[in-house]
Amino acid sequence: MKALLKYREIWLAAAIIGLIGLISTRFPAFAYPGNLGQVFNDTSILMILALGQVVVILTRSIDLSMASNLCFTGMVVAMLNAAHPAIPIPLLIAIALAVGLVLGAINGLLVWRLNIPSIVVTLGTLTIYRGATFVLSGGAWVNADKMSPDFIGFQRAAFLGIPVLSWIAILVIALFFVVMTRTALGRSIYAIGVNPTASVYAGIDVGRTKFIVFCISGMIAGLSGYLWISRYVIASVEVANGYELNIIAACVIGGISIAGGIGSVGGAVLGALFLGIISNALPVINISPFWQMAISGSAIILAVVLNARGERQQGRIILRKAEAA
C-alpha cells in the first residue's frame, strides 16, 4: 500500500475521483457511467495528443508544432474527402498518419542532423505549418456539407456500445503503454531523458531516437487531425489554434517533468482527463466557461509545485537509503 502511494498517478487518480465527487454534489448525473463515458470520448483527442507529446518531453525535447501539424493534416484529409468522397476512411486515416509523419520527420531531421534546439525548430514549424494550411486551402473553409457521411460518421459509430473515437484512444493508450514499458525504444527514450551522456555510452543513438520521437509525435498529430476535423466538422486555418499549450498542460498536470526522464503514459492520460473533466463540468454546474482558462492555469501551477515537492523528497529518500546501506 505504501509503495502504491509513492506513485504520482495514484494521487492524480484520487484527485480526479475527488473532483468528480465534488461536481456530483452539485449535479449528481455527472457521475453516471454514461456521462463519464461521454467525458472520456470528449477528451480522447487530447489524451492521444498528450501521449505523442510525452515521448518527446521525456527525451528533454518539446514539440510546439503539434497543433499546427494537426491543423494542416486535418485540412489535407478534409479537402481530399471533399474532392474525392469515394476514398475509404481507413485509407484517409493512413494518409493522415503519413502526412503527420512527414511533418514530424522534418522537425526530427532538423533536431537530429543540425542539432538545433527542439524549442526553436518547432517554434518555427509551428508558424510554417499553420501558414502552409492557409496556402493549401486559400483561406477557405471545408464545411460539414462538403464532407461525406462516412467521414463524419466513422468515429461516432458504436462498437460494443462504445464510440469508435474512444476505441481509438484506448488502442493508442495500450500501444504507448507497451512501447514505453516493454520495448528497447521505450527504455532508450527514458534513458536519454535521465542522462543523455550516459545513454551514448550505453550504446543508444541519441540523435536517431530523438528523430523517432518527433516522427511519433508527428504521426499522432496527423491522426488527431482527422479525428479533430471529423469531430468538429469544420476545417479551417484556425483549427486548434494555441492548442499546443493545452497538450503540454495535460502532460505537466500528469506529472511529466519538463526536464525529461520522469513521467508515464498513465500520467499523461490522467492529466488530459483532469482537463477534460473540468471543461465538461463547468457548464453543468453553472460556471461560466470563461473560468476554464484560469482554472486550468491554476491547476498547472499547483501540479508543478506538487511534482517538484515529490521529486525533491525522492532525492532525499535515495540518499538516506544509500547512507543506511
Add this chain to the structure above:
Amino acid sequence: MSDVPAPRHIPDRLDKPLSSAIFSWEALLVVVAIAIFAVNSFASPYFLDAYSLSDLTFNFTEKGLIAFAMALLIISGEIDLSVAAIIALASTMMGMAVQAGAGTPVLVAIGIVVGLGCGAFNGLLVTRLGLPSIVVTIGTMSLFRGIAFIILGDQAYKGYPESFAFFGQGYVWWVVSFELVLFLIAAMIYWFLLHRTSFGRRVIAIGNNPIAAQFSGVRVGRIKFILFCLTGLMAGIASVLITSRLGSTRPSIAQGYELEVITMVVLGGVSILGGSGSILGVVLAAFIMGLVTFGLGLLNVPGIVMSIFIGLLLIVVIALPIVWRRLRGVS
C-alpha cells in the same frame, strides 16, 4: 628586460580580429536586413516613403520592447511564455479603471504596476520554489489571460480618454512615433545594462553555469527574480502602448505575441540554451521581422502567409551557420 616581472595585465575583453566582426551574427543579420530592404524597395513602389517606413515601425516596437527584457531572461537560462497574457491582464485592468473614471496618468500607472506584479509573481514561483520557468509561465499564461476572460467574457472595454491615445498613436517629431522613440531608448538602456554593467556580466555568467555563478558570489535567485520583474514591467509598458493604439480591450488582445517575441530574441542570436546574446542582434531581428511583415503586407500577402516567412527565416538563419561550418569541415 628587468628582473621584476611587470604586473600582468588582464584585459577586460580579448582583442577581436576584424574577420570575427565580419562573420559575426550581427553582420549576418545586417546582410539579411539589407537584402529584405532592397527586395521590398524593388517589389513595391510605396515602400521607400517616409510615412510608409514610419508605419513599418509599429510592427515591431511593442514586441521589441518586451524582447529586450526577454533576451536577458533567456540569456540567464529562463524563459517567460506569459508576456502576452500579462498584456491582456494589464489591459483589462486599465479598462476597468476607465469604467471607474480614471485619467490617463492613473491608467499608465495601472498598466505598468500590473505588469510588474505579474512578473514578480512569475519570479517568485521560479526562484523561491525552484520550479522550471517554462512550465510555470505556461501556467501563469493561462491564469493571467484566464482572469481577463473571467472579467470581460465576450465583452470589450472602450472609451479610453483622448489624451491616452498619444502613447500608441502619437508622433514626437515629423514621422518619428512615440513608440519608436521609446523602443530606441529602451534598446540603449538594455544594451548598457547587458554589455556595460556588472549586472549584465552576472546574467551571462548565470546562463553559462548557474552553479559556478552561485559559488562565485552571484546572487542567482535574486538576479533571476529581477529579470522576471523587468520582463513583466516591459509587458506592462507594451500593454499601455497596444491598448492606446487599439483604443479598446478584449481578453484575446495580443494573442500569440509570446512566440513572436521569443522568435525575435532567438533570431537576434540569443542562445535559447542561455549564456550568450547581444542587444544589437535583438534590435536587428526586430527590424527584420518588421521589414518582412510590412513588405509582404504592401504586396497584399495575408498575415498568415507572412508567418511562414518568419518561421522559415528563424530556422534558416539558425541553420545557415551550422551548415556553413559543416561544409567547411570545421566541427
